[in-house]
Amino acid sequence: MDLYLPIAGLSVNIFVIIGLGGLVGVLSGIFGVGGGFLTTPLLIFYGIPPAVAVASAATQITGTSVSAVLAHHRRQGVDIQMGAVLVAGGAIGTIVGGYAFRALQDSGQIDTVVGVLYVVLLGGIGILMAKEAAQSLAVLWGKAVAPPRARRHHPLIAMLPMRWRFYRSGLYISPLAPLALGFGTGLLTVLLGVGGGFVLVPALIYILGMSTRVVVGTSSFQILFVTAATTLVHATTTKAVDIVLAVLLLIGSVVGAQVGTRFAMKMRPEWLRLALAGIVLTVAIRMALGLGWRPDEIFTVQPL
Amino acid sequence: MKRLIPLLLMALLLGGAAKPALVPDVSQRRIDIIYSFTGAELLLFGAIVYPGGIRPEEPADIVVVVKGPTEPIILREKQKIAGIWVNAENARFRSVPAFYAVASSRPLKGLVDDRTAAIYELGLQNIQLSPASGATPEMQRRFEAGLVDLKRRGGLYVESPDGVEVSEGVLYRARIAIPARVPVGTYTAETFLIQNKRVVAAAVREIEIDKSGFERFVATVADRWSFTYGLAAVAISLALGWAAAAAFRRL
Numbered sequence: 001m002d003l004y005l006p007i008a009g010l011s012v013n014i015f016v017i018i019g020l021g022g023l024v025g026v027l028s029g030i031f032g033v034g035g036g037f038l039t040t041p042l043l044i045f046y047g048i049p050p051a052v053a054v055a056s057a058a059t060q061i062t063g064t065s066v067s068a069v070l071a072h073h074r075r076q077g078v079d080i081q082m083g084a085v086l087v088a089g090g091a092i093g094t095i096v097g098g099y100a101f102r103a104l105q106d107s108g109q110i111d112t113v114v115g116v117l118y119v120v121l122l123g124g125i126g127i128l129m130a131k132e133a134a135q136s137l138a139v140l141w142g143k144a145v146a147p148p149r150a151r152r153h154h155p156l157i158a159m160l161p162m163r164w165r166f167y168r169s170g171l172y173i174s175p176l177a178p179l180a181l182g183f184g185t186g187l188l189t190v191l192l193g194v195g196g197g198f199v200l201v202p203a204l205i206y207i208l209g210m211s212t213r214v215v216v217g218t219s220s221f222q223i224l225f226v227t228a229a230t231t232l233v234h235a236t237t238t239k240a241v242d243i244v245l246a247v248l249l250l251i252g253s254v255v256g257a258q259v260g261t262r263f264a265m266k267m268r269p270e271w272l273r274l275a276l277a278g279i280v281l282t283v284a285i286r287m288a289l290g291l292g293w294r295p296d297e298i299f300t301v302q303p304l
Numbered sequence: 305m306k307r308l309i310p311l312l313l314m315a316l317l318l319g320g321a322a323k324p325a326l327v328p329d330v331s332q333r334r335i336d337i338i339y340s341f342t343g344a345e346l347l348l349f350g351a352i353v354y355p356g357g358i359r360p361e362e363p364a365d366i367v368v369v370v371k372g373p374t375e376p377i378i379l380r381e382k383q384k385i386a387g388i389w390v391n392a393e394n395a396r397f398r399s400v401p402a403f404y405a406v407a408s409s410r411p412l413k414g415l416v417d418d419r420t421a422a423i424y425e426l427g428l429q430n431i432q433l434s435p436a437s438g439a440t441p442e443m444q445r446r447f448e449a450g451l452v453d454l455k456r457r458g459g460l461y462v463e464s465p466d467g468v469e470v471s472e473g474v475l476y477r478a479r480i481a482i483p484a485r486v487p488v489g490t491y492t493a494e495t496f497l498i499q500n501k502r503v504v505a506a507a508v509r510e511i512e513i514d515k516s517g518f519e520r521f522v523a524t525v526a527d528r529w530s531f532t533y534g535l536a537a538v539a540i541s542l543a544l545g546w547a548a549a550a551a552f553r554r555l
Contacts, residue, residue: 004341004484006515006522011342011484059537066545067552108380108391116388228538235534239526243537250541254548291388299450300391301400304376 007242008052014248016046021060021252028064028253029260030267031276033201036061036194037122037283039249050111052242054193055234058227059246061195064253065224071261072217079168079214083221085175086182086200090226093186098233101190105238108302114192115291121188122284125198130277136270169218170211177208182222189230195223198280324364325353328495328507335482336516343484346370346511348493349477352470363473364504365409367416367426367496370480370511372403372460373489376436379451395447398434402487403460407467407478417501424496424503428452428463459483488514 004011020042024035036057043053072078104110160174181203185196200219204210210218235241264272331347348368354360376398383392408415412427421430433451435444455461460483468478480493490510497505515523526533 002340002342002484004337004339004519006519007526009485009487059541062538063541063545066542067549070546070549108378108394112388112390228542231538231541232531232534235526235537236530239530241526241534241537243522243526243533243540246537246541247544250544254545258548258552293389294384295382295389297454298382299447299454300380300382301451301454302378302380304378304396 003244003248005048005052005242005245007240008048008245010047012046012048012245012248017245017248018252020046021249022256023252024249025064025253025256025258026260026263027256027279029257029262030264031260031272033195033197033276035064035253036189036192037118037198037280040193041118041283041287043245048245049240050114051105051234051238051240052245054191055231055238055240056242056245056249057193058189058195058230058234059241059243060249060253062224062227062231063246063250064257065195065220065227067254067257068220069217069224072220076168077214077217078221079166079210079218080221081164082166082169082171082178082210082214083218083225085178086185086218086222087225089179089182089184090186090189090222091229093183093188094190094226094229094233096183097187097190097230098237100187102237104191105302108300111300112291115287117188117192119284119288119291121199122280122287125202126277126281126284128202129273129280133270133274133277137274140268140270166210168211168214169208171208173208181207182226185222186226186229189223189226190233195227197223323355323504324497324499326495326497326505326507327351327353328509330493330509330511333509333511335511335513337488337514337519338517339519341484341519344482346480346482346493347477348480348495349475350495350507351475352473352497354474359473363470364497364499365415366468366470366476366478367406367408367412367498368468368478368480369424369426369492369494369496370403370405370482371401371425371492371494372486372513373491374399374401375487376400379447381447381450393443395439395444396436397451398436400433400451401431402489403482403491404428404431404455405462405464405480407464407480409466409468409470409476411465412463415498415501416503420501420503424494424506426496428456428461431461458485460485482513486513 001014002011003014024039027038028035039057039060040053043057044050069078101110104113160176162174163172164175165172185200188194188196188199197219200222201215204215204219205212231241328350335344352364377400378394378396380391380394382389385392406426412421416426421427425432433448452461468476470476491513493509493511495507496503
């Protein structure tokens with residue numbers, strides 16, 4: 001069944017879009033990431049204009065992260081104070097990102113910047129995750145001993161002035177660090193149409209040294225607000241939010257996320273992390289090849 | 305075909321003119337884009353009226369052109385720089401039709417000379433794109449060819465050399481497919497009557513393509529009340545996410 005998307009300006013098969021949302025939803029339920037890093041490239045591949053894909057994917061991530069935040073909040077897994085600092089940074093990030101998106105669009109370099117950012121971020125995070133997952137599997141099989149964690153958080157963080165106590169996270173650090181982290185993920189959300197969970201979660205654990213019990217909940221909390229802000233920024237600057245597309249994606253992904261969450265409970269977390277690392281690396285490699293391969297279209301049109 | 309009857313009556317009345325004349329019409333003056341829009345088919349039809357009502361030995365030919373609203377654009381060209389493909393060169397065009405379809409009763413090459421084709425913008429290589437940048441002629445040509453090729457493969461520029469059917473040398477009809485990707489605006493449907501490589505009669509009809517119903521509502525709100533639209537989008541996604549979580553908790 002075909003449906004016309006009013007903002008994207010083309011008709012799509014609704015089952016393909018709902019199926020795509022469902023697939024991403026299952027993955028996000030299993031791995032606890034928003035899945036934007038998959039949705040946006042797949043939508044563009046399907047023929048949706050890149051700006052519409054980025055903007056509408058952000059709207060979709062808002063919907064999928066609600067249930068995660070609610071679930072984590074019920075078991076006290078959200079550090080609201082830390083989350084608020086991250087959101088404040090994220091809000092500044094989305095506004096700056098909105099201007100950066102416009103400027104890059106006007107200079108014609110948005111595609112290249114998005115492509116390079118994807119490759120660097122996904123490649124870097126993928127390698128780190130694979131290494132970490134492999135190590136913990138080795139520990140599990142008794143082939144290695146768990147390396148002792150020498151320090152709580154990065155030495156640079158300890159040098160920042162004006163420390164606050166974050167009780168739930170078990171941290172006594174300067175709010176400037178999470179503010180900067182929030183800013184970075186806000187920027188990424190606007191530019192790449194990703195929630196930023198795959199950057200935020202490792203950063204909260206390895207850079208801030210946050211208690212792992214509240215990491216996923218707090219990161220979902222930040223993603224919820226930042227993607228909502230991103231939707232507003234895109235709606236007012238690029239005017240590329242397609243509400244029909246977002247609803248179709250959501251129908252698939254909210255259901256998929258619930259299915260994925262149930263599936264995840266039966267799996268060992270080490271295997272899950274290794275599988276996620278595999279997916280992230282695959283996307284990164286495909287994107288890297290895409291930058292070097294001769295593109296299908298040498299010419300692109302931008303309306304004035 | 306009911307509409308053909310008055311046309312034929314008119315044809316009889318006009319029969320006394322010295323040059324052949326055209327009595328054209330289109331099947332639809334307005335195309336509404338609604339939720340189920342997957343494209344439309346436009347039928348251009350009408351009659352050729354010869355002086356004295358006598359058909360000549362060599363019947364005249366018909367060319368129809370459907371053109372979308374024009375817009376200014378920047379065309380960017382990717383080049384391989386330091387191992388990756390980036391947008392390197394660009395050119396501006398002031399009047400690029402969003403849609404262009406030409407159909408004729410015989411291939412255009414043998415039908416009109418180059419000058420006529422250029423004047424009436426007949427054929428994909430004769431579309432007036434109004435290049436606006438101070439590029440070299442050679443680069444200009446490369447960009448124009450690239451633009452037309454891009455639009456052609458996207459189904460927005462179409463050339464069908466035998467798309468016009470002329471029956472009995474008098475009645476003609478042509479079907480033009482309008483794809484779902486076309487933008488809204490005022491389209492023109494031009495019909496040209498061609499004899500001895502020259503245009504002897506021409507007629508223009510306007511066709512309005514517009515979003516209607518829910519699609520129009522969404523597009524208008526997104527454009528005029530963008531902040532409210534953004535808030536609504538956020539609210540809908542929050543509600544859907546919450547509803548799914550609540551529904552699955554009961555299961």
